[in-house]
Amino acid sequence: MKVMDRMRQSTIGRSMFRVPDRVTERDRAAGHWANFLLHLYPVKVRRKELTFGYSAFLGVSSLVLFVSLVVSGVYLMFFYVPSPGNAYGDIQNIQTSVAFGQYVRNVHRWAAHLMVIAVAAHMAKVFYRGAYKPPKEFNWVLGVILLVLTLLLSFTGYLLPWDQLAYWAVTVGTSMAGYVPLIGDSVKQILLGGPTVGSTTLLRFYVLHVAVLPLLLTGVLAFHLWRWRKDSMLQMDQQGGSDV
Amino acid sequence: MSDQDPTIVAGQRLLGVVPGKPAVGDRKELKEEDPVMVWPHLLVRHAVAALVVLFIVLLLGLAFDAPLRAIADPTNTPNPEKAPWYFAALQELLSHFHPLVAGVLVPTAIILGLAALPYIDRNPVISPRARRVARTTFTVFLVVWIALTLVGFAFRGANWGWVWPWQEWHGEL
Numbered sequence: 001m002k003v004m005d006r007m008r009q010s011t012i013g014r015s016m017f018r019v020p021d022r023v024t025e026r027d028r029a030a031g032h033w034a035n036f037l038l039h040l041y042p043v044k045v046r047r048k049e050l051t052f053g054y055s056a057f058l059g060v061s062s063l064v065l066f067v068s069l070v071v072s073g074v075y076l077m078f079f080y081v082p083s084p085g086n087a088y089g090d091i092q093n094i095q096t097s098v099a100f101g102q103y104v105r106n107v108h109r110w111a112a113h114l115m116v117i118a119v120a121a122h123m124a125k126v127f128y129r130g131a132y133k134p135p136k137e138f139n140w141v142l143g144v145i146l147l148v149l150t151l152l153l154s155f156t157g158y159l160l161p162w163d164q165l166a167y168w169a170v171t172v173g174t175s176m177a178g179y180v181p182l183i184g185d186s187v188k189q190i191l192l193g194g195p196t197v198g199s200t201t202l203l204r205f206y207v208l209h210v211a212v213l214p215l216l217l218t219g220v221l222a223f224h225l226w227r228w229r230k231d232s233m234l235q236m237d238q239q240g241g242s243d244v
Numbered sequence: 245m246s247d248q249d250p251t252i253v254a255g256q257r258l259l260g261v262v263p264g265k266p267a268v269g270d271r272k273e274l275k276e277e278d279p280v281m282v283w284p285h286l287l288v289r290h291a292v293a294a295l296v297v298l299f300i301v302l303l304l305g306l307a308f309d310a311p312l313r314a315i316a317d318p319t320n321t322p323n324p325e326k327a328p329w330y331f332a333a334l335q336e337l338l339s340h341f342h343p344l345v346a347g348v349l350v351p352t353a354i355i356l357g358l359a360a361l362p363y364i365d366r367n368p369v370i371s372p373r374a375r376r377v378a379r380t381t382f383t384v385f386l387v388v389w390i391a392l393t394l395v396g397f398a399f400r401g402a403n404w405g406w407v408w409p410w411q412e413w414h415g416e417l
Contacts, residue, residue, distance in 0.1 A: 025281065028281060028283065029281075031283075032281075032282065032283060038282075038283065038287075041282045041283075041286070041287070042282055043281065043282055044279035044280060044281055044282060045279065045280065045282055045285075045286055046276065046277050046278065046279060046280075047274050047275070047276055047277070047278050047279070047280050048276040048277065049286070050280065050285055050286055050289060057289065057290065057293035060290045060293050060294060061293055061294075061297045064293075064294045064297045064298060065297060065301070068298065068301060084316070088315040088316065091312060092312070095309075095312065102309060102310075103305055103306070104305075105310050106304070106305035106306075106308065106309055106310050107301055107302065107304075107305035108310075109310035109417075110301055110304040110305055110308070110310075111301045113329075113417060114297075114300070114301065114304075116330050118297075123358075124382075124386060127361075127382055128372075128379070128382075129370070130369075130370035130375065132361060132362040132365075133362060133365075133367075133368060133370060134362075134368065136362075137362035137363065140359075140361065140362050141359050141362070144355065144358045144359045145359075147358075148355060151330060154328065154330065155328060155331070158328050161312055162315065162316045163311075163312050163313040163314060163315060163316055164313040164314050164315070164316060164317060164320070164322055165311060165312075165313045165416055166316065167316035167317070167318070168321065168322055168325045168326070169325075169326060169327050169328050169416070171325070172325050172326070172327040172331075172335060173327050173328065173331055175343075175347075176334070176338070176343060176346075176347030176348065176351075177347075179343040179344050179347045179348050180348050181344065181348070184348075196318060197318070198318075236279055
């Protein structure tokens with residue numbers, strides 16, 4: 001701790017942490033507000049929210065999986081070109097010649113599956129806890145949007161290896177879009193960029209997968225976490241204030 | 245020690261033992277609803293949860309390689325054609341109902357229904373006993389959905405016919 005204290009009192013340390021010495025709870029709260037990484041958290045939570053039985057830590061697990069997907073995904077992007085002529089060979093190359101390529105691809109795939117499960121389980125847990133009730137209704141809606149975005153991210157990523165598994169899974173998945181009344185054909189046309197899954201589809205799914213959907217998810221997630229903080233403090237204030 | 249007076253320890257003298265609460269016993273016993281600081285109480289737990297999740301993912305990556313089949317071939321349709329596992333329930337429904345119902349109406353109704361849930365269920369009570377209807381409805385939906393997913397994922401083979409997964413395996417991750 002002494003090393004940390006001296007670090008904080010140095011010129012560099014004082015430029016990084018605008019935090020008073022943590023003596024009283026008020027100091028600690030001030031430090032919390034002044035910290036960029038902590039500012040998405042409330043300063044206080046109710047004691048019961050600490051237990052495993054309350055949340056099973058499924059929300060934070062989903063977030064950790066998302067971060068690990070961004071990290072592993074960016075690594076894979078260095079070695080992948082989204083065209084039917086290159087994609088499959090690039091995946092083979094990732095698995096055989098790229099340093100840790102096979103391992104990073106494995107991590108990306110299993111984290112993706114786990115994230116779908118974690119997000120869905122998070123939703124079920126929130127339902128059984130009754131945590132979608134006022135004042136948190138809108139955060140539940142944001143959560144549903146995040147679930148849909150998670151599924152879309154997983155689905156668009158499914159096509160990228162351009163193997164038989166990817167090609168036909170996406171063919172089955174997108175065939176349903178064609179049955180939307182009136183606009184079905186145009187929806188399918190916009191998704192696939194043609195009558196069947198082809199090079200345009202691969203490029204569209206790639207851009208959706210690596211840029212559009214992750215950015216959307218990050219934005220909605222920031223909103224989701226911010227509402228979590230606001231709503232949890234609002235609830236405590238209603239129950240007699242967050243100051244004890 | 246034994247030949248010394250036991251009440252004298254390093255220049256201190258024990259004056260006596262008094263029954264009652266310890267001197268710090270006035271510290272409040274925290275109740276469930278009482279607020280506690282997020283740092284360190286919640287953040288430490290989140291850090292542990294994060295490490296556990298990371299550990300599981302890194303271990304899965306070591307144990308199982310991600311699948312890579314033959315290169316995509318639009319002229320060669322595999323049998324069965326399987327959607328990703330999280331759409332297996334929809335694909336299973338698709339084999340029983342018109343595509344407009346299974347592929348469009350059901351998923352739309354599920355997403356809209358979930359989003360509208362807090363505005364439909366206006367019961368403000370959180371205790372499980374007072375929420376029988378909501379809990380039962382949600383549980384039935386969840387069980388049906390998981391069952392359909394399992395059937396579509398593991399119990400369907402060629403031409404979407406029924407198979408036992410321990411005899412023929414067609415599940416794809």
